[in-house]
Amino acid sequence: MNVLVALQIGLREIAAHKFRSFLSMLGIVLGVASLISTIALTTGIERGTRAFMQQVGGLEYVNVVNKEISTKMFEFWNLSPGRTLHDAQVIAASAPLISHISPELAVGAAISSGSHADRRQVRGIFPDHFVVSRHELLAGRFLTDLDVERGLRSAVVGDEIVRLLWPELRPPAVVGKTLLINDRPFEVVGVLPKYERDEDRRRRALDSGNRSIRRSGRRWDPFRQKNESVLIPYSTMFFDFRAGQFPLDSMESVRLDALTLRVGDLDRFRPALDQVRAALDLTHRGVDDFDLDTREEWFDRMESSIRATKLSGGLIATISLVVGGIGIMNIMLASISERVREIGIRLAVGARGRDIFVQILVESISIAFIGGLLGVAAAFGLIEILKLIAPSENVPVMTTGGIVFSVCFAVLAGLLSGIYPALRASRLNPIAALRYE
Amino acid sequence: MPLVQLEGVSKIYRVGDQEIRALDTVDLVIETGEFVSIIGPSGSGKSTLMHLLGCLDAPTSGRMQICGNDLSSASQNRLADVRNREIGFVFQAFNLLAKLDVVGNIELPLVYSGMRAAERRRRAEKVARDVGLGDRMANRPVQLSGGQCQRVAIGRALVNDPRIIFADEPTGNLDSATGEMILQMFRDLNASGKTVVLVTHDPDIAAVSRRVIEIRDGKIRREYCP
16 A cells, blocks of 8 residues: 555545544644744844844954053053054054954044034044944945045934934935034035844834834943944044144054954954954054953853753743644544554455554644644744734744744654554454454 | 365464363365355354454464465465455455445455556446446445445455455345345355355355355364255
């Protein structure tokens, strides 16, 4: 007997006892639905987190930070010039694994559009800054080498600044406006988009109906600094706001407020850091006053929490699938003890034990497979409900892989739970089975 | 070579530590084309003999040869194959599958001999017409009378074109007129060349055959020709 015939018999058996079959499927349906939903949820969290990681600069982002010198080295402190533009130039020349370098100067300044004013941090940067900090552009252009070379008074501003100074304008219309920084006029040449986390975006979309005071003010916002950017050319910053603070400072020797880097190839992350360290040891004359701050640990923590979520969710869903499989086994055992006589007849007309085995197994697998398909349908519904009741979470993402995996798992549960009943059925003695009442 | 040959065949059942000798060193030969009845009261061992002859069970000891197959110590699978190819069964209680229609029941042995679906159906329909159920092919057993059910069972026994047909009290659940019709069918089958073995407790029914074997206490007591 081939499997096709067994399938036909099995499907007829399932159709003949619709309610019973449905009951035995129920465990599988729920198991598959919860497994798919769990996979979708964790995939959503994973994607959201990864997108977030990318937006904050990605793993390639390295921050050169100042470090307290140990007391033993204290006398040598003056030997080191600290972080300077010279550092950046040396790194550019001697650390080929670093693809972009962004030195920064910062100053607290009064910014004004004429009608609105506030105090904010203004930063002088090089064009590489836009790559290192992964800026996107809403309108206008980024600062260019020409801006830096000529010391032009051009500025790129973030979304928060636009809202603060030009609340009546749509952000793109701000390009071309004049921004006063400590009363010096700058032309706004570019506007950055609003950076926000996925969940904030969704919450905002939900709140847009009732434009209330609900601002995400207090909560920690990793994009606050990016949204409050006021970026001007490094040279302009130096000459307009920093020159003359210390008479001997030059553009090269003034101490930087930030120095960030981007590693070109993540596979060679460690060697890249070594190159930077070697370059800085030289420029800092061996004084150990800097440190390389990376996202590795932070991202590792995120990754491991994603893994933990996946594992625990998957485990719970797996348990429910196993319970579903036990349900199928239970029903199959009941079903064969009800069909002993039928099995006896089949044996009497020449069915081998193997034929009966295949028949019961195929029936059990069919129940699991149909249950799995119903579970997929249920999962679609379940995820819509999840989206409604938990809008702040990351959007659940249904993946084909997750669906296929769950259905295969259900089929496996059906297969395993069918083996014992099938074995029992196939070992029936034909005479005893025929006499069975 | 005879169609069926038993030499010193015994069948012993163990219930607890008690041995029950259901068949005790039976010798029996059935030639092709015979119409044999096996009679005896209940508990005489006639059912056990029938199960052995029908390859539903293997003997405990002795030599058994059926349709050229030595089945003295055959595996269950081997027995299943012989049942499928060489033997047709007709039971007292019909033993039809309630879920299947007439054609579905008749084609059942063919399912296990691995025949293609279209061919199976064609042959089953032909047999259904042969046993006089040409207008009942799509009916289920519950929609049929007892006589019609037994015709379906006979059709099922015939569909694989077996060399030997076993009937276990085939008229037991039928009224006498219908029973007579069924017995006539067996006579006709025998006339067309099939070997028929009829098991019954009723000597009147056994009288339709040409050779009667009487069994008592697991032994063949006597043989006669009515």
